[in-house]
Amino acid sequence: MRKPTLIFLRNPTLLIFLILFILMLYFVYGMIAWNIRASFTDWNTAVPSSNFVGFANYSEVFQDSLFWQSLKNTLLLFLVIPCSLGLGLFLAILLNQKVRGARIFMIIYLMPFAFSLVVTGKVWAWMFAPDNGAVNTILRSIGLDRLAGGWYTDTSTVMLSIIIAMVWQFSGYCMLMLLAGMKSIPQKEIDAAKSKGASTFRIYRGVVLPRLKIPILTSVVVVMIFVLKAAFDLIRPWTGGGPGTSSYTLPIMVVNEAYAKTHVAYGAAVANILVAVVLCIIIPYVYWSYRGR
């Protein structure tokens, strides 16, 4: 057998990947394993404890009405993904036309993606302020007073307000990915479709969209990561999970349980359920996307 050092000398990139793999194994999968282990213990104060209690924490989680509300809200947030993709696709199609100033519009649409989530929350808190926020002011000025509601101060519209803010922030990224995908399609394929008399709609449907499978997949994964991040970073400073608990999400519940109340094992159980939910969504989608390649 060849000596390992020779393997690395002949394929030096293996060494780099090995270093990265070890780091990821420890900091990502190792920590997930640690969290799974913690969720089966009685560690529910600030003092670490490792007595095994089986599924007691999970049983308590599933009987907690706040968990189900938080789960529902977290799943609602995933609506941000198709909405961002849809708006991103629309913007990408617009920018794919040969218009003057397309580059400037692209920067404007992309800029929100650079904002901190806390800043986004503050901006949209002002925009949605019931008394004199921009949204209600505009609605009232065009005679749509009926729609000028409480937004994030109202339990029936708080999640809608949050979703709108997230779509505003993440659609620019989707626009960028999809536009890059469109620009990589060979022009002759588009010209060939045009020469056969295909309409613009059929060209996008039959030629462009099928070639955007990978940018769409990338956008879905990245936006999902940011949605899960925003489920705490955006919501906690903005609504605090309120009004009441109407915008509580699983990440907020994890932090509240594990750190504020020092119910570490309970919080770990909620976190593991969140990971499982995300995997149940992402794994089938990735498999479906790569099927047949």
Added chain:
Amino acid sequence: MKVPHVLIVVVVLVVAIAALLSFRSSSPPPPPTSGDIENIINDYQAGGSLEVDHWWTIDVEELGFNVAKNGMKNQYPNGKFTPVPVPGGAGGGMPPKILPQLMAGQAPESFQSHPGYEAATYEYYLRSLNDLWAYDNLEQRTTELIKRICKIGDNFFIVPIGVHRANMIWYNKELFDSSGITPPSGPITFDQFWALCDELENKLPSGKYVLDLGDGMGTTWAATHVFETIMAGLNLQTYEDFINGTVTAEQLVPVLENFKKFLNYVPSDHLARNWAEACGWLYTDRVAMYLHGDWVKGYFKNRGWQYGVQYGGFLAPGTSGSFGLVVDGFVVPEKADYIGNGLRWVHSYTTDDVQREFNPVKGSVSPYNDIPLNIYEDNYSRESAQSLQNPSTKFYPTITHGIAVPNDVLFDLHPKISQFVLDLDVEEAAQDIAEIVGRGTYTISWDIAP
């Protein structure tokens, strides 16, 4: 494409150097033993780092913190002071930041906490400060109750820096004057308070409100603050039972009924404002009164308002002779790198100079009885400081600000109160809150009812 060997060597070297640099190049000094406190405090040339985590991030609070910081730097100029602001009033943002660090043994040299149950949460990770309390004679300098709540078992774990009073209603003088109403100058009952609110409601112009809540933008605790103040005003026995974990739903019904009445005078968009923005509404003549702690004085002072001129305050209904105790302080973790700097920090702000400058800026009163009353600019602060030192004052420790109940009760209470503010279901809230309180693990036995 083959990667050149040189690049491989560079990558490996960079990773190795980064790994080495992640360990400190010089070992921090060994943690001081308990017999060293005099040497530690008198080491005015001490260097090393001092990281202090705090939640005083809103403008005037930061001004107060900077006074304490400058006091430290004046006394110990060679240390590298790094303040770490952790937003989230009433300390709500601190646990997720500090607990992982404590568990990992990577604690800062000091962090802000409230005494009582909040500091007790971290007891396992904290250094006992008995030697510092003895060295600075703090037991003789502060009140019995403050001493008691700063102690967990036989050890002092926190050093107080300032005291706030929770049970105050602040009012806009201009709105009262223009309504032809004289603000209360003495004790006020609940019936008198509701009559005042009704009169203001009838006389204030449209778009101006009687009260605000300031429980928005993530500061749901402001609603809990109002709840506890109403409870203390109605019945201190109920309050005592609450913080001892034995309160019943029946006892909570009248509290919630009065809270519901309070909310009738609050604008419907109260969730659009945190406590500072609610102060802003009072400052801009949008709201006539605001029930909140006296840290709001710093907010108004920073905007050029003078107590007794543009605004005033009176004790919340039913709380005459009572003092809702909110104590701010800092703790020193066991496993910080430069524990000596942590000890020097908590010592530095108990000194005369820092106390004299800090409290007027922050809007608090000194927890120490050797600070003269003439440092306070207005009658309110002087009277508050006198009340603090008066043995006949009825103190009740705050629930909202971490002293009186365990954290797992408090952080279940906030969303429940927030839910009550929305649906106003007194019976359901009373049952749920009694259940939350009953689930807690209580290690402090309170005796506050007369």
